[in-house]
Amino acid sequence: MDLLKTYILPRLLQWLVVIVIGVTITFTIPRLLPGDPVEQTLRRVTANTAIDPRAMESFQNAIRDMYGLQGSPVEQYFRFWGRLFQGDLGPSLGAFPTPVTTIIANGLPWTIGLLGTSILISWTLGILLGTLAAYYPNKLWSQTLDKILIVIYPVPYFILSLLLVMAFAYYLPIFPLVGGATGRPGFTLAYIGSILRHAFLPALSLVLLGTSFRFLIAKALAGRVIASSYVSYAELAAVPTPRIIGRYVLRNSLLPQVTDLALSLGALFNGALITEVVFSYPGIGFQLYTAILQADFNLIMGVTIFSIIGIATAVLIADLIYPLLDPRVRYQ
């Protein structure tokens, strides 16, 4: 009960406040930009035609209504929230009149499948390898791994991914160059195989970079824990090494990693913009990229709101998991 009052409730409140502020900023920024989207659309539609001013005005009103732009900014703001609660993010301006939610819903499974899997793989792999390498710093394998990953880590991501595309999709056409899958969607072996084949290269690029990053972090964190007196005391008492690595070193260096995992998973809703563009992968990141090129404000706002809610929720979940992992947080 006390935990609920002193720990859970404040964090829920914080979560709510972050989302409200984030959505408000998302609402405000396009309206501060020069230019009126309604005027722009009208000009696009009526570029070379002369229209009766009265017809023009009703047309203007129709578009204004459709874009949700009638009334004062305050009225718009509250209507915006009302629509948001109904799950309505408005129509896409680039692919009018498809609703933004439909577009996002089309892209989301691809992004979640690709990013989610590679984040989980690289997180687990990076932490395990990093912790082991920290515990056995003088072994040949750990030093080799250290050197390889330290070389991979600073390579800019777009170069790494382009290299992979060129090597394994162009010069050696083992993997497909474009898209998420081919064939008829369905739970068939061929279709699932196609998904995996298409996802392999982008996933590899993400796992390589993610693993090397988490390896370096995990190694540094574990190194600090290994130097602590409770680890050397357990070693002195001849507690079995696997137990020391698992329950002493890993367990104590895991906390910041959980935050990292939550934030990475939260950022999922951003999509992996560069990955999806380089590999022409049909996820949210690719859509965001297209939306920016087409000045599709509604879609940009839609993706932004998704990622605000995603990250805020991820941080909330990480905060709520913390007490389970660290008793010191639980009893503060």
Add this chain to the structure above:
Amino acid sequence: MHIVANINDLRAYYITEAYGVRRTVKAVDGLSIAIRQNEIYGIAGESGCGKSTLLKVLLGMLTPPLTIVGGSVTYNFEGEPVDMASLSQAELRAMRWKELSYVPQGSMHVLNPVRRIRDTFRDFIGAHVRAPRREIDERVRAYLVELGLPDKVLGSFPHQLSGGMRQRVTIALATILSPRLIVADEPTTALDVVVQRGVIQLLQEIRERAGNTMVVVTHDMGVHANLTDRVAVLYAGQLMEEADTPTIFAQPRHPYTQHLIRSLPKIDDRSERVSIPGRPPALDNPPGGCRFHPRCPYAMEVCKTEVPLIEQVGPNHRVACWLINEERMGRIAARLANAEPRPLATDTQLTPQRPSPGGARSAGGPEGAIR
């Protein structure tokens, strides 16, 4: 008297080599002590006098750069004596906690912060005893009750316990398998005085109950007075004085020991406490002769060049000091002079035996060099 651990002329150096420069820190340099069964043996001295290194060697924690350059450590728990140098890492690991255990400094955080005390006990005992978890839990509970600790600590995390309770739990953790020899490093440091008393009583109680032997290292002479049976005073890696605890407090012979004891406050004595000027020497380049001579108020010429001999000045009382050496040699000289009353010959006969400043040192007569 049964000797549990015999340290013979031990030389343990830290040898490091960086950028081609070899540096040797002589942390323990020619130390001989014998630890008897069922005693609490105190080791005293300032920081940097080799106390902790001696502990590491006693526990077989010989990780580079710490190297044993000479001498030996022999354990004799039951049956045959074992030379530590002949034991493999695996054998040493198997010995720890069952025969040889360690109580760390009170200020150290040696309990895993994310595990309950019960789990830590399971880890430590499970490493040495094959038993079902329930049995281990029962044993731990019984032991804590025996030591007068509340068994509800088992369900707690370390941060929920007070510093004193943490230290007592650690002591229980180190002693539950009734090891023959327990080595404690500053077990009361960083605890307040009332808690210190509790910890001292706990250690005494464990010793009486299990009949084990303890080596207690602390710079706190008050703790030595209350806890130990015998005390060795170390300085710069060498033995300065060793005696039964009452003797060393009543009749300290070495100037360093005298200073250590004089720095203790006494009830009804309002005179100012005098501290020893200066600080212990850097052990990579210790001073020649007696290592204490730069700080010693009685330093003579001979102290600067010649290492004093360790001399038996009473039962269980050994001192390494030129003051004692000279006094003893004076007596021998006098006795020799009395035995052969030839006034002219006396001088010529005895001069070479009397240590002269800077000159070659002789054995100092038949009784001069004991050990």
